[in-house]
Amino acid sequence: MSDLFQKITDSRNLIEKIGAFIPGFKGYVDRNARRDADKLLRETVATRFEQQWSRVSELQRQMIQEGGIESVDALEAAAVKLRTFIDRVRTAPYGYAGFFDAVKVNEPELIQLYQFDASLLDRAVQLAAAVDNVAASAGTDGLPAAIRNVATLAQDALDAFQSRSELILGPNAPAAGAAPASQ
Amino acid sequence: MARIFDVVEYPDEMRDEIVHRFPESGYGDFRIGSQVIVREAQSAVFFRDGRALDTFKAGRHTITTANVPYLIDLIGKAFNDRTPFTAEVYFVSMREFADQKWGTAQPIIIRNPGMGLGVALMQGYGSYSFQMANPQQFVSQIVGTTGAYSTADIQGRLRAILLSKLADLLGETAAKKDVPSLIGLTEELGAGVRAKAQDDFQAVGLTLKQFYIESLKPSEKSAEELRAMGMLDMATYTQLQAADAMRDAAKNPAGGAGLTAGIGAGMSIGQVMGEALKQGASAKNLAGGAAAAAAAAMPDVMTPSDVAQILKVSEEDVVELIKGKELKAKKIGKGYRIGKAALEEYLSK
Numbered sequence: 001m002s003d004l005f006q007k008i009t010d011s012r013n014l015i016e017k018i019g020a021f022i023p024g025f026k027g028y029v030d031r032n033a034r035r036d037a038d039k040l041l042r043e044t045v046a047t048r049f050e051q052q053w054s055r056v057s058e059l060q061r062q063m064i065q066e067g068g069i070e071s072v073d074a075l076e077a078a079a080v081k082l083r084t085f086i087d088r089v090r091t092a093p094y095g096y097a098g099f100f101d102a103v104k105v106n107e108p109e110l111i112q113l114y115q116f117d118a119s120l121l122d123r124a125v126q127l128a129a130a131v132d133n134v135a136a137s138a139g140t141d142g143l144p145a146a147i148r149n150v151a152t153l154a155q156d157a158l159d160a161f162q163s164r165s166e167l168i169l170g171p172n173a174p175a176a177g178a179a180p181a182s183q
Numbered sequence: 184m185a186r187i188f189d190v191v192e193y194p195d196e197m198r199d200e201i202v203h204r205f206p207e208s209g210y211g212d213f214r215i216g217s218q219v220i221v222r223e224a225q226s227a228v229f230f231r232d233g234r235a236l237d238t239f240k241a242g243r244h245t246i247t248t249a250n251v252p253y254l255i256d257l258i259g260k261a262f263n264d265r266t267p268f269t270a271e272v273y274f275v276s277m278r279e280f281a282d283q284k285w286g287t288a289q290p291i292i293i294r295n296p297g298m299g300l301g302v303a304l305m306q307g308y309g310s311y312s313f314q315m316a317n318p319q320q321f322v323s324q325i326v327g328t329t330g331a332y333s334t335a336d337i338q339g340r341l342r343a344i345l346l347s348k349l350a351d352l353l354g355e356t357a358a359k360k361d362v363p364s365l366i367g368l369t370e371e372l373g374a375g376v377r378a379k380a381q382d383d384f385q386a387v388g389l390t391l392k393q394f395y396i397e398s399l400k401p402s403e404k405s406a407e408e409l410r411a412m413g414m415l416d417m418a419t420y421t422q423l424q425a426a427d428a429m430r431d432a433a434k435n436p437a438g439g440a441g442l443t444a445g446i447g448a449g450m451s452i453g454q455v456m457g458e459a460l461k462q463g464a465s466a467k468n469l470a471g472g473a474a475a476a477a478a479a480a481m482p483d484v485m486t487p488s489d490v491a492q493i494l495k496v497s498e499e500d501v502v503e504l505i506k507g508k509e510l511k512a513k514k515i516g517k518g519y520r521i522g523k524a525a526l527e528e529y530l531s532k
Contacts, residue, residue: 036242039240043240054381057377057378057381058378060374060378061378061379064352064355064356064375064378064379065355067359069356069368069371069372069375070368070371072371072374072375072378073370073371073374075374076371076374076377076378079374083392091223
C-alpha cells in the first residue's frame with residue numbers, strides 16, 4: 001500500500017507535471033496526490049470490511065436454515081456496527097484546512113492520516129478471524145461469545161476511527177461523526 | 184471561442200434519480216482531454232465506442248477519446264457531420280436511498296398448528312434502504328441506454344424480492360413457532376430478510392442496507408378470507424358457520440323465537456363452548472347447537488342466495504353443496520329452492 005502515492009505521482013498527466021514546476025503549485029499537487037492515495041487506501045479498507053459484512057449475512061442465512069433465528073438479531077447488531085464503520089471509512093474527510101484556518105494540513109499530517117488508515121487493514125484481518133470463529137461455533141454453547149467478539153471488534157474499529165480527526169486537529173477536537181458540543 | 188475541451192458534470196442532487204446519462208439522449212462527442220467531474224455521492228461509468236470502459240469515483244478525471252479538437256470537424260464531414268467516436272458518461276448516485284416503503288399487498292398464509300384456525304394470514308409493512316454497490320454492473324445490466332433511471336423504476340422488483348424472502352422466512356419460522364412468538368421476533372425476522380435478500384440485491388449491483396418491519400400481525404379478516412380462499416379444513420369450516428349462525432341468532436330477537444330464543448341461543452353457545460373446551464367436543468356437536476339456534480330465523484323455503492346469507496358463504500358455494508348432494512334442494516326451472524328442514528338437516532350433520 002505504501003507505493004500508492006508513488007504510483008499516483010508517476011501517472012500524472014502533462015498539465016499536472018508542468019504544474020509541479022510552478023512554485024507553490026507543486027505543494028498543492030502533491031497534497032492532492034496524498035489525498036488520492038489515502039482515498040484509494042480507504043476504499044481498500046472498506047472493501048475488506050465489506051467482505052466480512054457479507055460473510056456475516058451468509059452466517060445469518062445459515063442460522064435461519066438451521067432454526068436458530070433467535071441468534072440472527074445478535075449477529076445483526078454486529079453487522080450494523082460493521083456497516084457504520086464501512087460507510088464512515090468511505091465518506092471520511094480527506095484532510096483539508098482553509099487558507100486562514102488556525103490548523104494547517106500539510107504533507108506530514110496527510111502522511112499520518114495515510115498511516116492511520118493503513119493500520120485499519122490489520123483490524124480487517126482480526127475481524128476475519130472472529131467471523132471464522134462464529135462459523136466454527138455454530139450450534140455450540142460458544143456461539144453467543146463468538147458473536148459478542150465480532151460486535152466488540154466492530155465497535156473497537158468504530159471507536160478507533162473516531163480518533164482519526166485528532167491526528168490533524170489535536171486530541172480536543174470533536175471526533176468525526178460526533179455531535180457538536182452545545183454552546 | 185472555438186470548442187476545444189468539454190467539462191462533463193451533473194450537479195443535480197439526484198434525490199430520486201439513481202442514474203443519469205450524459206448526454207441525456209443521442210450520442211456524446213466529448214473532446215480528448217475533456218474533464219469529467221464526479222461528486223462525492225456519485226460514480227460515473229464511462230462509455231467509449233459503445234463499451235463501458237470503467238467507473239470513475241469522486242474527483243476530476245481526464246478522458247481520452249479520438250475526438251481531437253479541429254481534426255474531428257474534418258473527419259466528421261465524412262460521417263454525415265457527426266463523430267464516429269462516441270462517448271457517454273452515466274452518473275450514478277451512490278447515496279443511500281433510505282425510507283423506501285414495502286407492504287404486503289396480499290396477506291401471507293402461514294401454518295399456525297394448534298391455535299385458532301390452524302392457519303393465519305399475516306400482513307405487514309415497513310421500510311428498507313438500499314445503496315449502489317456496483318455502478319458498472321447496474322448500468323450495463325439494468326439501465327441500458329435509458330436517459331434517466333429513478334427509484335420508481337426498480338421499486339417493484341426490489342419489493343418483490345423482499346416480500347418473497349419475507350414469505351419464505353415466515354414459512355420456515357412458522358414451522359417451529361406459533362404466530363404470537365413470530366410477532367415477538369420482529370427484529371430477528373427483519374434481520375433475516377436483510378440477510379436472505381442480500382444476494383438478490385447484489386445480483387443487480389445493489390446493497391440492501393436495512394430492512395425494518397414496522398408492523399406484522401394477522402389479518403383482521405383472516406377467517407372470512409381463509410374461508411373464501413378454501414384454506415380451512417371441514418371441521419374448522421363448520422365451526423365457523425355455526426359460530427356465525429349463533430351470533431346472528433343472538434343478535435336477532437325477531438323471527439318467531441323472540442328475545443328469549445336469542446338469549447337461549449346465547450346460553451346454548453356458552454354451554455356448547457364449555458363442553459367443547461372440557462371434552463374436546465367435535466365440530467358436529469357445535470354445528471348441532473348452532474342449527475337449533477339459527478333455525479328460528481329461517482323462512483320455510485329459501486333460494487340459494489338466502490341460504491348463502493344464512494351460512495355466510497357465497498351463492499356458488501351453496502350451489503356446489505346442492506350439486507354435491509350435501510344439501511337437499513328442488514330444482515324449479517333453472518333455479519333451486521331449499522326447504523328449511525333440508526338446511527336444518529345439513530347443519531345438524
